[in-house]
Amino acid sequence: MNDLINQPGTSSGSIGMPKLGEMNQIGTVLEVKSGTVKVLVPKEVIARQELAKHCRIGAIIKCYSDGAEVFGIIRYVAAGTELGTIVLELELSGQMEASGFARGVSNFPLPGEACFAASPTDLERIFAPGDGQSVVIGKVFPTDYIDAGLRVEPLLSKHFAVLGSTGSGKSSTVALMIHRFVEAMPNAHILVLDPHNEYERAFESSGVHFNTANLALPYWLMNFTEHVEVFVGHDTKGRGGEVDILKRVLLRARKSYYSGPKGIRITVDTPIPYKLSDMLSILDDESGKLDKAEDIYPFLKLRTKIEELRNDPRYSFMFSGLLINDNMSEIVSKILRFPVLGRPVTTLDLSGVPSEIVDVVVSVLSRMVFDYAVWSRQMGEGTPLLLICEEAHRYVPRKVAEGTLYAARKSLERIAKEGRKYGVSLGLVTQRPSDLSGTVLSQCGTLISMRLNNEYDRGFVANAMPEGSGSFLDSLPTLKNRECVISGEGVGAPVRVRLDFLEEKLRPASDDPEFHTGWKHDLSNGNIVDSVIAEWRKGEK
Numbered sequence: 439m440n441d442l443i444n445q446p447g448t449s450s451g452s453i454g455m456p457k458l459g460e461m462n463q464i465g466t467v468l469e470v471k472s473g474t475v476k477v478l479v480p481k482e483v484i485a486r487q488e489l490a491k492h493c494r495i496g497a498i499i500k501c502y503s504d505g506a507e508v509f510g511i512i513r514y515v516a517a518g519t520e521l522g523t524i525v526l527e528l529e530l531s532g533q534m535e536a537s538g539f540a541r542g543v544s545n546f547p548l549p550g551e552a553c554f555a556a557s558p559t560d561l562e563r564i565f566a567p568g569d570g571q572s573v574v575i576g577k578v579f580p581t582d583y584i585d586a587g588l589r590v591e592p593l594l595s596k597h598f599a600v601l602g603s604t605g606s607g608k609s610s611t612v613a614l615m616i617h618r619f620v621e622a623m624p625n626a627h628i629l630v631l632d633p634h635n636e637y638e639r640a641f642e643s644s645g646v647h648f649n650t651a652n653l654a655l656p657y658w659l660m661n662f663t664e665h666v667e668v669f670v671g672h673d674t675k676g677r678g679g680e681v682d683i684l685k686r687v688l689l690r691a692r693k694s695y696y697s698g699p700k701g702i703r704i705t706v707d708t709p710i711p712y713k714l715s716d717m718l719s720i721l722d723d724e725s726g727k728l729d730k731a732e733d734i735y736p737f738l739k740l741r742t743k744i745e746e747l748r749n750d751p752r753y754s755f756m757f758s759g760l761l762i763n764d765n766m767s768e769i770v771s772k773i774l775r776f777p778v779l780g781r782p783v784t785t786l787d788l789s790g791v792p793s794e795i796v797d798v799v800v801s802v803l804s805r806m807v808f809d810y811a812v813w814s815r816q817m818g819e820g821t822p823l824l825l826i827c828e829e830a831h832r833y834v835p836r837k838v839a840e841g842t843l844y845a846a847r848k849s850l851e852r853i854a855k856e857g858r859k860y861g862v863s864l865g866l867v868t869q870r871p872s873d874l875s876g877t878v879l880s881q882c883g884t885l886i887s888m889r890l891n892n893e894y895d896r897g898f899v900a901n902a903m904p905e906g907s908g909s910f911l912d913s914l915p916t917l918k919n920r921e922c923v924i925s926g927e928g929v930g931a932p933v934r935v936r937l938d939f940l941e942e943k944l945r946p947a948s949d950d951p952e953f954h955t956g957w958k959h960d961l962s963n964g965n966i967v968d969s970v971i972a973e974w975r976k977g978e979k
Contacts (some may be wrong), residue, residue: 481522492555506545593928602888636946645783758955801845854881884928
């Protein structure tokens with residue numbers, strides 16, 4: 439075996455030989471299956487530290503077969519039958535072709551052929567292709583010199599998900615990715631739905647920020663499903679009468695207010711203004727035609743709900759009487775950044791949105807992104823858009839009870855299924871992948887998995903991960919902060935990455951209160967409780 443180590447090209451049956459001077463042979467092929475290869479590593483290699491370090495789980499091994507360079511990732515290490523030897527099980531990930539690294543293997547190695555530790559040049563060709571269409575977000579683990587690049591086009595065109603337990607660094611990872619996108623593509627159009635107001639600080643110089651204080655999102659932008667969810671509720675089972683009445687009244691209200699060009703086909707979904715006062719008048723008119731007293735109940739419920747929304751200051755950003763003007767063009771331009779004007783990122787703080795309608799607000803915004811892309815594409819003016827949804831499991835839940843509406847789920851699922859055709863990319867961020875809709879998660883071509891402590895969540899990630907990723911699954915509970923496993927279309931092969939460090943001013947404001955410092959000192963402000971209650975009652979964040 440010493441001769442083999444010193445002369446790596448002498449492996450029997452090998453046609454594609456390594457270049458002269460390559461001194462990193464670690465063993466020979468022992469067994470080949472359709473997707474895995476077993477490699478026998480002799481004790482002489484184990485005794486050499488510079489070679490033994492390449493025999494650990496997650497390392498990349500190269501085999502030469504019939505003129506091709508085939509690569510696999512170590513997923514299992516076991517003791518060999520001979521004392522001092524070990525057996526590696528590789529999960530084949532792809533092979534090198536003239537155009538670069540490609541997924542899938544057509545030239546399977548044969549028993550007896552030589553295997554080598556992937557060289558730094560190999561790793562660069564796989565993970566940091568110099569094609570000008572990749573962004574670097576860190577270093578390939580365990581090196582500190584091989585760039586880990588994300589391939590922008592397949593990453594965004596086929597959607598992505600960032601998964602990880604609380605505190606694992608998901609928000610910082612998303613911020614890092616967005617900063618790299620903006621550096622490479624300064625005229626991007628990125629909308630971040632932020633339920634905890636974390637991202638405003640991260641994009642202070644490169645984005646615009648909206649919240650309930652400065653966001654005017656008119657109620658008339660809602661489609662019929664969203665109207666039902668607001669005026670009737672999530673659970674529509676047994677409430678068909680209210681839904682039918684709302685449909686008739688909404689259509690009449692839209693038609694009665696419209697004064698634009700003739701020939702437009704107005705439906706309950708057409709995003710044109712109408713007055714809530716018109717809707718109330720139409721409700722009164724409809725209810726006055728009834729002959730039976732008991733049939734008036736659904737009319738009264740709808741009227742009460744409309745009055746409640748008009749008078750509650752928490753809903754003023756959406757149901758204020760000042761929002762009747764047709765300013766849809768202005769709203770779309772501001773939120774989607776047309777023109778960019780040096781600020782390609784929009785962060786939308788949802789923390790001040792009442793919980794009763796936050797799902798509808800997410801639905802309106804995500805549908806606005808998709809519908810704009812569809813119609814602009816038909817006019818030949820399509821511009822790619824990226825929508826990032828934090829806490830995605832809240833808006834795209836896996837379980838939905840029969841007879842319930844989830845407008846946001848419907849809108850986001852549509853983007854996941856059809857967004858690629860119209861240039862809409864979806865980025866999902868969640869700490870509970872097991873609570874996320876399987877339909878949406880399965881549409882994410884790239885998974886960026888951070889530390890996941892829950893075995894149930896890891897099971898869902900395992901099912902969603904593409905081929906060649908099994909070797910990294912067991913490492914998910916042991917990942918450190920600023921480490922992740924990336925698999926799928928956005929990378930050449932599954933890889934563990936040590937993420938770049940972001941300056942504090944570029945990171946999200948996601949630091950949690952610290953108990954060990956907070957409990958050492960008493961409050962310096964004796965009126966803090968009164969002040970908190972005053973803000974609490976105002977209901978403004």
